[in-house]
Structure formats: C-alpha cells, structure tokens
Amino acid sequence: MEQRHSTRNIIIIAVISLFVFLTMSVLPSENNEEVLHEDASTISIQQAEEIAMQFVNEQFDVDLNQVEILLTFQTNKQLSGYLQKNKLVSEYNELYGESIPIDYFQVQISNHDVLEKYLVNIDMISGKIISWKMNAKATMTDDAKQKIAELFIAEQGYNIDNFYLLPQSDYELSNYIYESYDGGIKDAKLQLHLTIMQDEVKSFESNFVLPDSxxxxxxxxxxxxxxxxxxxxxxxxxxxxxxxxxxxxxxxxxxxxxxxxxxxxxxxxxxxxxxxxxxxxxxxxxxxxxxxxxxxxxxxxxxxxxxxxxxxxxxxxxxxxxxxxxxxxxxxxxxxxxxxxxxxxxxxxxxxxxxxxxxxxxxxxxxxxxxxxxxxxxxxxxxxxxxxxxxxxxxxxxxxxxxxxxxxxxxxxxxxxxxxxxxxxxxxxxxxxxxxxxxxxxxxxxxxxxxxxxxxxxxxxxxxxxxxxxxxxxxxxxxxxxxxxxxxxxxxxxxxxxxxxxxxxxxxxxxxxxxxxxxxxxxxxxxxxxxxx
Structure with a gap:
C-alpha cells in the first residue's frame, strides 16, 4: 500500500512537472533570447555549398572539379555572450541581424593541388554571403589598394565617411581594418576587415570589437x-x-x-x-x-x-x-x-x-x-x-x-x-x-x-x-x-x-x-x- 501511494505521488509530480516544462519552454526570455530566430527557416546544407561554390568560381576563377568541400556551423561566441549579458539581442537583430548574423554556415573549399583554401561564410537564413577569406599569401603592396578597399566597402552598402583606417604593421601591409566612428552596439565597435592582393579583394569580414573588460x-x-x-x-x-x-x-x-x-x-x-x-x-x-x-x-x-x-x-x-x-x-x-x-x-x-x-x-x-x-x-x-x-x-x-x-x-x-x-x-x-x-x-x-x-x-x-x-x-x-x-x-x-x-x-x-x-x-x-x- 505504501509503495502504491509513493508511485501515485511521483505520477502526480511528473504530470505537474510536464506542465511546468512545457510552459517554461514557450515563455519568452529577455535575458537569454535566441540570436538565431527559431521561427526563421534556414537554407539547406546543399544550398549553402552551391552558393559558396558559385561565389568562389566567380570571384577567384577556381576549377570546381579539383576542389573538396567541407561545411561547418560557426558562431561568434564572444559577441553572442556580450549581447546576452547586456540584453542587447533584440537591438542587435534589428540593426545587424541580416548583415552580420551571429550564427552562420562556413563552407571550406580546398584545392589540395595548389594548397589553397577558401572560407565562405553564409547567412543561414537568407543565403547571403557575409564574408570570405582566401589563405594565399600577399606578394605585393600598392597605394592603390586602399582605394580598392574603399570602393569595395561602398559597394557593400557602407558609408566610407563613417569609418577610419587603423594603422597597419609592416607584416600586414595588404590587410586593411576600418573602424566605425560611432557605429556598433553599445560599447562594441564595428570593424571591416579586408585583404587586398594583386588589385583584388581576397578576403572581407565585418565584426565587432568588444570591450577588453x-x-x-x-x-x-x-x-x-x-x-x-x-x-x-x-x-x-x-x-x-x-x-x-x-x-x-x-x-x-x-x-x-x-x-x-x-x-x-x-x-x-x-x-x-x-x-x-x-x-x-x-x-x-x-x-x-x-x-x-x-x-x-x-x-x-x-x-x-x-x-x-x-x-x-x-x-x-x-x-x-x-x-x-x-x-x-x-x-x-x-x-x-x-x-x-x-x-x-x-x-x-x-x-x-x-x-x-x-x-x-x-x-x-x-x-x-x-x-x-x-x-x-x-x-x-x-x-x-x-x-x-x-x-x-x-x-x-x-x-x-x-x-x-x-x-x-x-x-x-x-x-x-x-x-x-x-x-x-x-x-x-x-x-x-x-x-x-x-x-x-x-x-x-x-x-x-x-x-x-x-x-x-x-x-x-x-x-x-x-x-x-x-x-x-x-x-x-x-x-x-x-x-x-x-x-x-x-x-x-x-x-x-x-x-x-x-x-x-x-x-x-x-x-x-x-x-x-x-x-x-x-x-x-x-x-x-x-x-x-
């Protein structure tokens, strides 16, 4: 009789717990809001790979018959944490969610014959290419590269007058980092990173510099x-x-x-x-x-x-x-x-x-x-x-x-x-x-x-x-x-x-x-x- 009573109590607690769990699962959480909206449908892995291959072929004229493709899910962990901690997720999604998403697909296209690797980051929802990088090394520098970088930034929809060029080191003469005067999210500053080699943009990435603290x-x-x-x-x-x-x-x-x-x-x-x-x-x-x-x-x-x-x-x-x-x-x-x-x-x-x-x-x-x-x-x-x-x-x-x-x-x-x-x-x-x-x-x-x-x-x-x-x-x-x-x-x-x-x-x-x-x-x-x- 005592065991039946105990079993009945556990069943009652479990039924109440199920109601609590389901209720908690649908409650909105301001402090822990999802950066990637759950109600938004994502593109398929196959679609992401096709978008990346088409881009690499057009941008770098790569023979797609000689490459190997690897797709992974990536995220900006520190920026995600900064937004969660400061309750800025909604504001970020409104300002930058489409142009600089936190979660994204990264498609790695490798050509082992010439040891080249292309990283193409793609928005999981829209399929838009948000950044890319080529691992080839710089072989020359040119004053005209800054103009190329600034023209490219304008093509991406940014106002170059809102950015200033950060100083370059001797080892990074082909790398250009532009930081926004006032753009960003709270204390995090918006930066645009570009690599210019042989009069071409070999990499582009937009991200945020978080406070050191x-x-x-x-x-x-x-x-x-x-x-x-x-x-x-x-x-x-x-x-x-x-x-x-x-x-x-x-x-x-x-x-x-x-x-x-x-x-x-x-x-x-x-x-x-x-x-x-x-x-x-x-x-x-x-x-x-x-x-x-x-x-x-x-x-x-x-x-x-x-x-x-x-x-x-x-x-x-x-x-x-x-x-x-x-x-x-x-x-x-x-x-x-x-x-x-x-x-x-x-x-x-x-x-x-x-x-x-x-x-x-x-x-x-x-x-x-x-x-x-x-x-x-x-x-x-x-x-x-x-x-x-x-x-x-x-x-x-x-x-x-x-x-x-x-x-x-x-x-x-x-x-x-x-x-x-x-x-x-x-x-x-x-x-x-x-x-x-x-x-x-x-x-x-x-x-x-x-x-x-x-x-x-x-x-x-x-x-x-x-x-x-x-x-x-x-x-x-x-x-x-x-x-x-x-x-x-x-x-x-x-x-x-x-x-x-x-x-x-x-x-x-x-x-x-x-x-x-x-x-x-x-x-x-x-x-x-x-x-x-």
Whole structure:
C-alpha cells in the first residue's frame, strides 16, 4: 500500500512537472533570447555549398572539379555572450541581424593541388554571403589598394565617411581594418576587415570589437570552467585507481562480469561520436595538414575514451563488492526471476523522473536568468550541423547515462559512504564531483552549471538509492535523449521528426526487449530438481 501511494505521488509530480516544462519552454526570455530566430527557416546544407561554390568560381576563377568541400556551423561566441549579458539581442537583430548574423554556415573549399583554401561564410537564413577569406599569401603592396578597399566597402552598402583606417604593421601591409566612428552596439565597435592582393579583394569580414573588460571576464570564466573540467578528469582517474585496488582486495567475492556489456556499449558509442565529429576537427586545421590533424585528434579522443572505459569497468566491478548484499537489490542480476519485470518498472519510473528533472532544470534557469544574471553564449562545438551524421548524435545520451551512473552513483556513493559513514554526505559529494565535469558548457557565470548539475545529481542519487541503478540509467538516458532530440528538430523538423521520436521512445523499446529476452530465458531455464526426502 505504501509503495502504491509513493508511485501515485511521483505520477502526480511528473504530470505537474510536464506542465511546468512545457510552459517554461514557450515563455519568452529577455535575458537569454535566441540570436538565431527559431521561427526563421534556414537554407539547406546543399544550398549553402552551391552558393559558396558559385561565389568562389566567380570571384577567384577556381576549377570546381579539383576542389573538396567541407561545411561547418560557426558562431561568434564572444559577441553572442556580450549581447546576452547586456540584453542587447533584440537591438542587435534589428540593426545587424541580416548583415552580420551571429550564427552562420562556413563552407571550406580546398584545392589540395595548389594548397589553397577558401572560407565562405553564409547567412543561414537568407543565403547571403557575409564574408570570405582566401589563405594565399600577399606578394605585393600598392597605394592603390586602399582605394580598392574603399570602393569595395561602398559597394557593400557602407558609408566610407563613417569609418577610419587603423594603422597597419609592416607584416600586414595588404590587410586593411576600418573602424566605425560611432557605429556598433553599445560599447562594441564595428570593424571591416579586408585583404587586398594583386588589385583584388581576397578576403572581407565585418565584426565587432568588444570591450577588453568583457573579453577578460569571459576568458576568466572559461579558464575556471576548464580547471573544473580537468579536476573532473583527475577524479575519474583517482576513482579508477581506487577501484582497481578494491577489485584486487575483494576479488574473491565480486563478479568480474558486472558492467562489461555496458562498458562496451559506452566505448562503441563514443568511438562513433568521435568519428562523427571529424568535420569539426578538419575545419580547425590548415589545409596542408587538415586530414592528418583531424585523424590524429579522432585517434587521440578514442584513446582517451578507451582509458575511461577501463575506469568504467573497474568501478563497475569494484562497487559490486562495496555494496555487499545490497548490490542485488540496486542492480539485479540477469538470472534473477524478476529481472524482466524490474526493467519495465525501471523504464516507467525513468520517464516520470526524467520529466521531473527537466522541469527542475527549466525552473532553475528561469530563476537564474530572471534574478541572478545567468546567460548563455552560442557554441558550435556540439552543434548537429558539425556531425558527419547528425542523426546519430542522440546516442551520446546512452553513453553519458551508463558511464556517469556507474562511476558517480554505483561506485561513488558506496565509496564515500565508507569514508564518511553518511549516505547524505556521500550523495552530496558525488553530485558535486559529477557537476564539475559539466562546467565547460557556454553558460555564464561558470559556476551556474555546477550548481544546476549538483541539484540534479541529488535527484539522481535519490532515484538510485530508492529505485535502483537501472531506473537511474533510464531516467538519465531519457533526459539527454529528449534534449538531443530537440536539437535535431531545430536542425530540420521535417527530416528528423520521426528519428527524434524514435530516440525518445527508445528507452521503452530497450526495456521491452530486456523483458522479452528474460521471459524467454526463464521459459528455457530448467526447473530445479527436488532432492529425494
């Protein structure tokens, strides 16, 4: 009766949370307004590539049969942050949204035969070319180049009388930077950058020079976030060493099979993810070594996740010994008769708790943005545009759920229980350690995500201790699957609507498969032989 009452309360809270989450999702947020309007349709990747190729062919007379094309999503992170922090997004969109968009497609057209690379930046909505650059080096200078630059600026619709030419260094005689006398947004000054070579405009870019105080503050916040991320890596390594020692000491009473399949799933997903991010690594490199650099980064990333997989496996088996007799209740064995039913129940509660966590997250950011000057900047690092196959991105949800629930809940909680003799302290410490690994996201101030994820970690700690490891993994995977699926829908609703729905219901499919396979296992299991009396 008590369990039914508890289940009913969770359902009621989940229903209220769903209403809260949906309401928060549609509320306008002045402090965190999207720089790229969500209601504006974007051009397709194929359209962007065709626009860039046509431009390069006309501007530089390039043989398009000899080139390689790479498209990535880019954004001006610092300018985005400056606008968000100072509540200037609406004003910026009105003044410069069409001519200097924050988010844009960057098409890289490479000619490996002559080691030339052309970067063409295209407005994602209008398809207008906003800037371009050629990597060829300057070979001559000429006084007439300034006139060429000024004529070109006038052709772009700017009044040259509103700009002044900044001094050039000896090494940048072909680079011209014009700064507006009064144009800009608040304290950010508008600049036009041009490169003139052989009487032609080889590059053009318009951007804003932000105040040094803001840049320094943002860089300081990013540095603090990076330090916390490195601390998280250090804790993972320390956990791995401790787990290895525990596994050796308790080797006679632990199962070395525990978690091996989940570890393999984790490694496979992150291997796929790192290969999927190849375009990002490729775009960051010079043309002459871009392929080598990208492959090298992918290989190093896979190696890092291989090491993390070993840590994941060690913590999985070591925790089995730390929990002693409680391990079967928290993480039941596949041979247990109730395993299939437990999987279905864990999935059901997983969906309920996922809705609650999403509502808590929405309320947290609403309060943060309204009362504590919390804001976010755009960042292309994990944009689905920058994946070889965007549709595979939500798989990360499962890898994150498996690894983090094993390391921080399944292993971390009993470890700190042994040290501090308190479950509450153990849950709190593991939640904080888990949180510092999530501070590298472009949300400011840097401590914001630490507080948010610590709160969510406390909820996951409750789920784990009250409903078991499997429920915590399902809830974690469902939360991340919903968030990643929303990114796919923003990318292309028509193309990814069915796939996004699939990822959201995938936990239910997984639980049902677990139930059916275990049900077949039980039927084929030989009945116990009664001993004669």
């Amino acid at each position: 803001f840049i320094s503050w943002m860089e300081e916040q990013d540095f603090k976030a990076a330090i916390m991320s490195w601390l998280s890596i250090g804790f993972n390594i320390l956990f791995g060493i401790i787990a290895l020692i525990i596994a050796i000491v308790l080797r006679k009473r632990i199962s070395f099979i525990k978690g091996i399949w989940l570890t393999l799933i984790f490694l496979i997903i992150y291997t796929i993810t790192n290969i999927n991010m190849y375009p990002v690594y490729r775009a960051m490199s010079p043309i002459e070594i871009s392929n080598f650099n990208a492959v090298f980064i992918v290989c190093i990333s896979i190696l890092i996740y291989l090491i993390l997989s070993i840590i994941l496996y060690l913590t999985s088996v070591a925790a089995d010994g730390l929990w002693n007799n409680k391990s079967k209740a928290l993480w039941p064995n596949r041979k247990d008769l109730s395993y299939g039913q437990h999987a279905l129940k864990a999935m059901g509660f997983g969906y309920l708790f996922a809705i609650i966590i999403l509502a808590v997250q929405s309320i947290f950011y609403f309060i943060g943005e309204t009362f504590f000057d919390v804001w976010s900047a755009s960042d292309p690092s994990f944009s689905p545009y920058n994946f070889l196959m965007p549709g595979l991105m939500p798989l990360i949800a499962w890898a994150a759920a498996i690894s983090e629930e094993i390391i921080y809940r399944w292993f971390g909680i009993p470890l700190f229980q042994k040290i501090f003799r308190s479950t509450i302290i153990a849950v709190f410490i593991t939640s904080m350690i888990w949180a510092i690994g999530h501070t590298a996201y472009p949300i400011y101030p840097a401590y914001t995500r630490f507080i948010e994820v610590t709160i969510i970690g406390l909820i996951f700690g409750y789920i784990f201790l009250k409903f078991g490891f499997m429920t915590a993994v399902f809830a974690h995977a469902i939360v991340d699957s919903i968030l990643f699926s929303l990114q796919l829908l923003y990318l292309d609703f028509t193309k990814y609507a069915f796939l996004s729905l699939f990822y959201i219901v995938l936990p239910a499919i997984v639980a049902y498969i677990m139930f059916k396979f275990h049900h077949r296992f039980k039927r084929n299991r030989p009945a116990p032989v009664e001993e004669p009396t």
